[in-house]
Amino acid sequence: MRNACALCIGLLLCVSVATAGPAKFGVGAFGGVNIPVVQDDQASGPMFGFKMRYQMMPIITIEPFIAFTSYGAPENDDFDFDIDGSSITSFGVDATLGNPVGKMGFKPYFVLGLGLYDQSNDQVDAVFGEAGSQAGLSGGFGFGIGLSPQFDLDLRGKAHIAGTDGDASKKSISITGGLNYYFGQN
Numbered sequence: 001m002r003n004a005c006a007l008c009i010g011l012l013l014c015v016s017v018a019t020a021g022p023a024k025f026g027v028g029a030f031g032g033v034n035i036p037v038v039q040d041d042q043a044s045g046p047m048f049g050f051k052m053r054y055q056m057m058p059i060i061t062i063e064p065f066i067a068f069t070s071y072g073a074p075e076n077d078d079f080d081f082d083i084d085g086s087s088i089t090s091f092g093v094d095a096t097l098g099n100p101v102g103k104m105g106f107k108p109y110f111v112l113g114l115g116l117y118d119q120s121n122d123q124v125d126a127v128f129g130e131a132g133s134q135a136g137l138s139g140g141f142g143f144g145i146g147l148s149p150q151f152d153l154d155l156r157g158k159a160h161i162a163g164t165d166g167d168a169s170k171k172s173i174s175i176t177g178g179l180n181y182y183f184g185q186n
Contacts, residue, residue, distance in 0.1 A: 024055040024101055028154060030178025034069045034088075037159075037171040042086060043072030047174055051094075053182075055101040063094040065115075069174075090117045090162075094138070099154075102182040104146035113138040117162035119170065136162030136170075144180075152180040 031048040049067030056062055069088040092115020099109035116133040142156025155177045162170045 025184070026053040026101055026152075026180050026182035027051070028053060028152075028178050028180035030067075030154065030176045032174060032176030034071065034160075034172050034174045036071060037173060039170065039172075045069060045071040047176060049090075049176075051178075053101055053180060058100060059098055061096045061099060061101060063096065063113075064092075065094060065113075066091040069172075086119050088117055088119045088162075090115045090136070090160075092116060092136075099142075099144040099152075102146070102149045104149065107144040107146060107152075108141070109143065110141050111139065111156060111158060113158070115162075117160075117170070119162075134163040136160060150182050152182075154178045154180055 028051050029049070030051065031046070033044055034047040035044045036042040047067060047069040049065055051063045051065035054062050067090045069090070071086050071088070092113055094111050094113035097110045097112075099107040115136050115138065117136045118133040138158045138160045140156055140158035142154065142158075144155075145153040147153060157173065157175050160170075160172045160174065
């Protein structure tokens, strides 16, 4: 799967170089917090990642991404879990409706995504084995603030639902902020 992601990134680079004119391609970095929903076995933790942006149509932008999350140790008044929070590496593709590439001003948008979520916890994996990557969905909204044709601030909130072994799922909400840089603008 990582080879497929690398191939997509390479294709996006080739397409951006082949298209002359206004920027349709950019890269970005983001960071924030990931908050578990209805999960007593995790606490909120930091999240950061990297993405590329390719504007397919004036209002649709595709964003391949990789993100890293470290949940905090769970806290409960009734029990002492004595276990660290999990780490999750996710990669996939988001699509935004709105937030055009390289435009200035305030740009609200909706975001939908598909991804693979690889959860690990050294203490749990030693007993039960590794869970492996699970498919997941995400959706939310945000807004971009175009500072110049080359730079955007990006703030978004997304809900994530990722499968686990069995019938359960991991649910969380991420709130992130980041900076995007666009190629090809003067």
